[in-house]
Structures are given as structure tokens and as C-alpha cells.
Amino acid sequence: MSRDVLVVGGGDPAAALAAELSGDVLVAAPEPGDIDDGFVDRLARPDGTAIDGLDLVVHALYPERSRTPAPIAAMTADDWAAACDDPLEAGIRLARGAHRHLVARQGTIVFCVPVVGAAGAANLVALAGLAEGLRVLARSLARSWGSDQTSAHAVTLHPSMFLSPEHAAAAVDATALHDPALGRLPSAAEIAAVIEALADSRTTSGLTGASLVMDGGTWMAG
Amino acid sequence: MTGDGTTGTPMTGDGTTGAPGGRVLEGQVAVVTGAGQGVGAGIASALAAAGAAVVIATRRAANGEPAAESIRAAGHDAVFVRCDVTEAGDVEATVAEAVARFGGLDIVVHNAVAHAGRPGGVQYTRSEMIRPQIATAATASFLCARASLAHLRRRPGTLILLTSPAGVEGSANLPVYATVKATQRGIVKSLAREWGPHGVRVNAIAPVARTPAMDAAVAANPDLETRLVARTPLGRLGDAAADIGPVAVFLASEGARYITGQTIVADGGGFLGL
Numbered sequence A: 001m002s003r004d005v006l007v008v009g010g011g012d013p014a015a016a017l018a019a020e021l022s023g024d025v026l027v028a029a030p031e032p033g034d035i036d037d038g039f040v041d042r043l044a045r046p047d048g049t050a051i052d053g054l055d056l057v058v059h060a061l062y063p064e065r066s067r068t069p070a071p072i073a074a075m076t077a078d079d080w081a082a083a084c085d086d087p088l089e090a091g092i093r094l095a096r097g098a099h100r101h102l103v104a105r106q107g108t109i110v111f112c113v114p115v116v117g118a119a120g121a122a123n124l125v126a127l128a129g130l131a132e133g134l135r136v137l138a139r140s141l142a143r144s145w146g147s148d149q150t151s152a153h154a155v156t157l158h159p160s161m162f163l164s165p166e167h168a169a170a171a172v173d174a175t176a177l178h179d180p181a182l183g184r185l186p187s188a189a190e191i192a193a194v195i196e197a198l199a200d201s202r203t204t205s206g207l208t209g210a211s212l213v214m215d216g217g218t219w220m221a222g
Numbered sequence B: 001m002t003g004d005g006t007t008g009t010p011m012t013g014d015g016t017t018g019a020p021g022g023r024v025l026e027g028q029v030a031v032v033t034g035a036g037q038g039v040g041a042g043i044a045s046a047l048a049a050a051g052a053a054v055v056i057a058t059r060r061a062a063n064g065e066p067a068a069e070s071i072r073a074a075g076h077d078a079v080f081v082r083c084d085v086t087e088a089g090d091v092e093a094t095v096a097e098a099v100a101r102f103g104g105l106d107i108v109v110h111n112a113v114a115h116a117g118r119p120g121g122v123q124y125t126r127s128e129m130i131r132p133q134i135a136t137a138a139t140a141s142f143l144c145a146r147a148s149l150a151h152l153r154r155r156p157g158t159l160i161l162l163t164s165p166a167g168v169e170g171s172a173n174l175p176v177y178a179t180v181k182a183t184q185r186g187i188v189k190s191l192a193r194e195w196g197p198h199g200v201r202v203n204a205i206a207p208v209a210r211t212p213a214m215d216a217a218v219a220a221n222p223d224l225e226t227r228l229v230a231r232t233p234l235g236r237l238g239d240a241a242a243d244i245g246p247v248a249v250f251l252a253s254e255g256a257r258y259i260t261g262q263t264i265v266a267d268g269g270g271f272l273g274l
Helices: A014-020 A077-105 A126-148 A165-175 A188-198 B039-050 B062-071 B089-103 B127-154 B175-198 B212-220 B223-230 B240-252
Strands: A004-008 A024-028 A055-057 A108-114 A151-157 A211-214 B028-033 B053-058 B078-082 B107-110 B156-160 B199-207 B263-266
Touching: A004 A014, A014 A024, A014 A055, A014 A188, A014 A211, A014 B039, A014 B199, A024 A188, A055 A165, A055 A188, A077 A108, A077 B127, A077 B175, A077 B199, A108 A188, A126 A151, A126 B127, A126 B175, A151 A188, A188 A211, B028 B039, B028 B089, B028 B127, B039 B053, B039 B062, B039 B089, B039 B107, B039 B212, B039 B240, B053 B062, B053 B089, B062 B156, B078 B089, B089 B127, B107 B127, B127 B156, B127 B175, B156 B175, B175 B199, B199 B240, B212 B223
Parallel strands: A004 A024, A004 A055, A055 A108, A108 A151, A151 A211, B028 B053, B028 B107, B053 B078, B107 B156, B156 B199, B199 B263
Antiparallel strands: none
16 A cells, blocks of 8 residues: 655645655645645545545645734734634644544644744744644644544744744744754754654554654754 | 833732732723633632722623622722624724723733534534634634734733643643634744733733533533542632632732743643643
């Protein structure tokens, strides 16, 4: 049986991770509003066949408006919905739709979240709320899906994986006391390797609900 | 403002404010959403007892009016304002009413919560129960923050969001509730960074207390209370007014002037994972 992987999200980190993950990797880059409870059922492999099970789902869906800094007082209700509420609902509905496909393979769902959710960042309140919501969604899924031997995790990543260099630098300068302990940030290949390990029942069958911080040892938050 | 740029009553050497009767919030004005019952009502009564004039902001006059009357009957200032926290116009009007009636705004407590529906995994959550929970937690936190910032900056004041231990540890049976409560924690941490330079503090309280919602859950699942109490070192469920209200009073008081971006878990010690 092939190893079926679904990566959901446009741009990085979704694209960078999809390029490094092994197996039959399907990438979907919908708008949050496109994700309803039947979203996964409607997806098809490149050869047109329907998805009938998933070994790994990687969520990294962060619309541009989530990644665009703005003081909360300057945001409209539409800005807020687009940056936080809509993608949060999309994450929940992706999980609902992916559930039966993951159970069929005793698979794994991994939410990639920016560290701003755990560490906070001025002018990125909506992104932080979205990130922290998704990080804890993974824990809730782990608790309720564990009896099906289906696991859920969160991987917390450096802001540079989500934000423009300028905005990432601003977030780091304003919040980080320390330089990366490793002296560098992890590569997409290194992050993908950890995600694959989380989905590998030979090595991590006893692990679920993990929240791993891969920020090079900068915040170590979450 | 005091001479050192802070607000409120100066601290005394023993760490108290020295205000008579523990009225550490004398002269302050608070808006509490979802204050018609439960934790919100307990917080509102505690803030009022500490000297704050309180706006009871809730959707239903049927519980909002009695909650305000109860506070007035105890000799404190309170008024009910009808407010659907998911409606920007309602939130802005509530803040405007607080300022117009009491002369400013020092404390905003967003406590209102949507019904979480029947317990179960996320795949079993009724579809129509998802967005209202997001709106009441995330959208409403945004609306409360946006509407109050200009007023809170003037004092400067404080914003408190009510989250939950489930917003940290997740929940097998209330996954959407846990998700939106975690979202509020992310909001708190980032708003604390954003508003700190204005002197406005932002914190969260994660309570476990006996409320009408808790009573209903226990009625539906009689073992729930036993299990909750068994995992609580202090051996009982919290009381909204006596156990949770004083936490809000503290976070709003001068004693918490150096605390921002934090979640205070007030659950008798049941959750120790922070």
C-alpha cells in the first residue's frame, strides 16, 4: 500500500515541507472558506482516484491576512475573520473531514504552528490566537482519537517559516531573549523528518498529543 | 495617575492597598460580559464589592437585570446593558454606555461563552455549533479589545479574558471549546505585548467553578462532579463569587501592576501543567 500524505496550505511552510516529505504527497492550497466537512472526501490523487485513507495529514494553512501584521485597533471585523476565525474553523473542519481517512490507516495529523501563539507577538494577535487554538486542537484530537490508534501532534516553528523576512525579524527582535541555541534554524528537511517520525508507528506509536518546538532553541515555548 | 505613572491606590508596605473595606478598585469602572450568571456574575459581584461600578453586559435581560439588581441591593453600582458580544455594534455601545454613565473605563472582563453542545469527539460536534463558539470566544475577544482600547489607554486599565484549563490541555469531549479557549490564550499573550507600551495589561483566568452550566453537565453525567473533585487537590469545585471573583479583582488591582500576558488557573489545583 502506498503511503498517502496530505499537506494543506499554500506557500511556506506547507510548500517547503511537502517537497521534503516522502510518500504520495498531495498538496491542497484552499482558501479557508473552501474547507467544509466534505473537503477531504472531494480530494483526488493526481491519477484521479479518490482518497480512501491517509497516513499523514499536515496542516499549515495560514492565509496571507493571518501573516500580515496589524495593530488590533486598526483591524476591521472582516480582517479579523479572515486572519483568525475563518482559518480556525477551517482547521477544525479539516480534522473532522480527515478523521475517517486517518482512522482507516491509524494515521497521524500534525499541525504546524508559528511560535507567536505560545510566545506572543505584537501586531500579530490574530495569528497568535489561530496558532494557539490549533496547537491545542491537536491535543484534543489526540485525546479523542487515541482509542483508534490515530495520533495528533503540533510542531511549533520559527516565525520565519510563516512571515516575510522583515516581519519575522520584527517579531523576533521584539520577543526573543536568546539567539537560536543551535546557532541556526532547522531546515525544512529537518522539520519534515520530525513530522515523518511522528507519523512512523515503528518509532512513535506510544506518542500522541505532543507539542514539539522546532525553533532552533530560541523561545523553547509551548 | 499617580506620580510614578501608574494608576490606582498606592501600595502600602504590607502589600495591600490600605483602602477601607478592601475596596481596592474604588472609583474604577468595569464591563463584564456574560455576567448574568455563573462565573461572570461572580466576577461582577466581586469587582463591585471591591469598589468598581459594573456594567453587566449580557444578551438576556432576564438574568442581566437581576444580576445588576443584586449588586445594587448590596450597596454597589451596577447597570445592565443588553449586549451580544458577537455583534460589533453591541460591544461598542456597551463600552460607550459604561463611559457615559460612569465617566471612563478601567476594566473589561470578557467572560461570555457559547453553548458547547453535547460532549463528543470533534467529528461528532454538530456543525452548527462550531462557528458560534469561535464567534463568542475569538471574535468577541477582538471586538471587546478594539472597542475598549482607547478608553483603557487613558487610565490605563486592564483587559481580562476568561479561558479554561481545557484551553491548555485540550479536551476529548469538548474539542471546539478547548480550541477557542486556547485561541483566547494566544490573544492574551500577543495583546499583552502589543498594549504593554500603553500601560494596558492583558491577562486570562482559567477557572473551574460551580455554575449553572456545570450543574447541567453534572445532572447529565452524575459521575462528572466526583471525577472533577477527585482530581482537585483542594477537594471541591470553585465558587464563582468567592473563588474566581477575587482573582479578577487582583488582576485588576494595583497589586497586579507588573503582571501581563499570563493565565491564572483558578481550579483548586486540578491542572498543574503550565
